[in-house]
Amino acid sequence: MLASKRILLIIGGGIAAFKTLDLIRRLRERGAQVTPVLTRAGAEFVTPLSVSALAGRKVFCDLFDLTDEAEMGHIELSRSADLIVVAPGTADLMAKMAVGQADDLASTLLLATDTAVLVAPAMNVRMWQHAATQRNIAMLKADGIGFVGPNGGDMACGEHGPGRMAEVPEVIAAIESALSSGPLQGRRVVVTSGPTHEPIDPVRYIANRSSGAQGTAIARALASLGAEVVFVTGPATVPPPDGVEVVRVETAREMLAAVDAALPAEVVICAAAVADWHVASATDRKMKKTEGGMPALEFAENPDILATVSSRGADRPGLVVGFAAETHDVVGHATAKRARKGCDWILANDVSHATGIMGGTENAVTLITEDGAETWPRMGKADVARQLADRIARVLA
Template identity: 45%
Template sequence: MQRLYRKRIILGVGGGIAAYKSAELVRRLLEQGAEVRVVMTKGGSEFITPLTLQALSGHPVHMDLLDPAAEAAMGHIDLAKWADLVLIAPATADLMARLAQGLANDLLTTLVLATDATVAIAPAMNQAMWRDPATQDNLHLLRSRGLKVFGPAAGSQACGDIGLGRMLEATELALCAAECFEHLALTGKHVLITAGPTQENIDPVRYITNHSSGKMGFALAEAAVEAGARVTLICGPVHLPTPDRVTRIDVVSARDMLAACEAGMPCDVFIASAAVADYRPEVVAAQKLKKDPSSGDGLLLRMVRNPDILATIAGRADRPFSVGFAAETEHLLDYAARKLKDKNLDLIVANDVANPSIGFNSEENACSVIDRQLQTTAFAQTSKGKIARQLVSFIAKRLDQV
């Protein structure tokens, strides 16, 4: 059931007596780690109050398509984009008919048309209504369009009849919802990722940095979320939007980054993709440095070593599975293997940044991963997004072997 961890589920509540089961369904989904928002039809609100579902879900219940406050920000479109799954329970005969016809005459049906998420229905109606040819035609049409159908079950009904038409119980529906998602390799894991460059001040105006764009680290954060992980992204100064469902912490210097990493412990996996400055000026000038005629054409800066973030985290008593990056311009695999051993890493990703097509600021990458047995696995050049997914899958498999 961990497949529901951090999944975004919109629960649509139609106007049937089975709406009372929706309250329990919200609880079951939340227990499995899902985020739940509720959308009700007007009929649904006649059977169970929006206040009840608001209290259980922890969020306002959405009902009106033409809500001026919500629609100022295109509320139904935002909801449609937010969802990983739209689960309509109960789905009445009327609601099934409107979905089959592609109507958009209330918020719920409009949302279904606007979403790219999986849509599932849990039918609930009188046994005669369920058997009616019109309902069965609508059922077949909805299934042919890819909608998932959970139930119905057979048994006694509120009207006194016995037969097919009962909505599945909340526990069964939560299981069905989980089956909509593949088992994700990092479900329930906390992954901490560093990305981008660091900046080390010389004076209030100048600093030392490098060419890292942070693109690889941000792609790794997206891939880890897709794999089901809870992701903390600690990044130096970059101009990239925060990936969806990622906790972002912005830092400047190497010491800032180390402090943020230590504060983010414990984690299950630490991926250090940031290009951290090895050295910093020993003294940061309080005012902008001026040209000194007595020094001729030069300026002498005394540098001191920065803390080694990767070695520090990998050396902790509660060390996570630790993955480093080696960005080199020569002797790539030799230097990477040495870094793997010296820093006590589980894996190291070696990048040839001398190649402009896969170096800093590029949109593509190619790399080799070295493990503790010094076995090397190569990943061919492709987009950084695809490389990130391949790396996260590789890391997850190795994590399972620990």
């Protein structure tokens, strides 16, 4: 897929720059041509010699290098690639991109290009969560910039949370997706997946048995057709797919907020098993046993994500797809749910214990649309996902 593809790799200044050495190696193994641009800050973490040796090409560093400008000006350099990858994408680089600043070679290339751009952010968790960074990201997404990551975890600074650069296989998968010429190329799709955890106290929560396998398979199938996928996942047991933007949440209210933040999109697929209620009486201290008996839990209704997205009026996605996990009268309940929620399609499945579907590897669904019900044979969840993705591609064609 990457054979003879030309990648312009801009290496920002962060400790995650060390990952770009492996990224270059793996891209070249797949036949890609990598032209590296090393920022002044990036050169504090990886050397031009190391980058050049792995890329097999000269490293570009200076905006005002007379030799480089004579041989290949920065305008030509910015437009001779099939894709520009910014890794690591620091807060500083993304801020420059958002406001159109061009005071060094990297930012000038990014402003002068008409080539697609993919950013792999990496920074301290507080910097990532800062309102200014989130504003910049929203602006860049609105401008059509693609993102992969960041991931959560331990940081070099000793803190923990979102901000780690996506791992190299994830970045490569995102590059392959960005360069894909599939039928969903350029289409933005939001997929929700997994369960939600509704806290009772700091150590207890209410959940369900969803593994997230079906939502993960759907996101992967859509990405393989070239879609730009935002994957909003609860605490699932199945890891998220590579090549998609992953947003991790815990509760139903967090999931709705994440979906809102990911819009606008052409398609929203609500595959998550969202809890209908949360504990209104949840406490920030662990509940203790008392001689008075069991504590009383008061519940409140969670927001209905599928119905909320379906009722957005002028801002509504063109196609909204929901799931109906039922244990009896599956088609009847799902048909009524489609009408009640106002979505376009419902995929109904029987999740009673005897079917082994909830948490299993197979699924048996009935697709319900305005034209009626279409029952699909039982098959692997990956096969269900591919069939659904192909159907979406045909509808959007």
